[in-house]
Amino acid sequence: MELNSIKSAPGAKHSKRRVGRGIGSGLGKTGGRGHKGQKSRSGGFHKVGFEGGQMPLQRRLPKRGFISLTCNDTVEVRLSDLQKMPVDTIDLLALKQAGVVRAGALSAKVFLCGEIGRTVKLQGLLITKGARAAIEAAGGSVSE
Secondary structure, three states: OOHHHOOOOOOOOOOOOOOOOOHHHOOOOOOOOOOOOHHHOOOOOOOOOOEOOEOOHHHHOOOOOOOOOOOOOEEEEEHHHHHHOOOOEEOHHHHHHHOOOOOOOOEEEEEOOOOOOOOOEEEOOEEOHHHHHHHHHOOOEEEO
16 A cells, blocks of 8 residues: 555545626525525624523523522531541631641531541530531540
């Protein structure tokens, strides 16, 4: 096989359609643009969703749903993260200083994920039932 003998499959290549090149081409005169109007002109353009001044569909339909602005204020903390912390009394400030939660967090919730094998005291954190049971089983305590 030589490079000069390579050819594309039959029917794979076809010539471009020549718009506006006479009546016999099938796309002469108006060139497939129809008669008159903004879209038939050169440079005729309107933004997506524009309906000629009529109220667009996306503005006619009602808004749906609600997204809370405070939904990302609570951060999830695993039991395994508490196991790695160097202090025994853990609150939100201690979690921020240890880098477990981000600085902008307003609250943290402890989840039962991983294991804890040491005594810790939680203060001012939200906690799930399973995580509370695991901490108390390890000899720790939870205060609101």
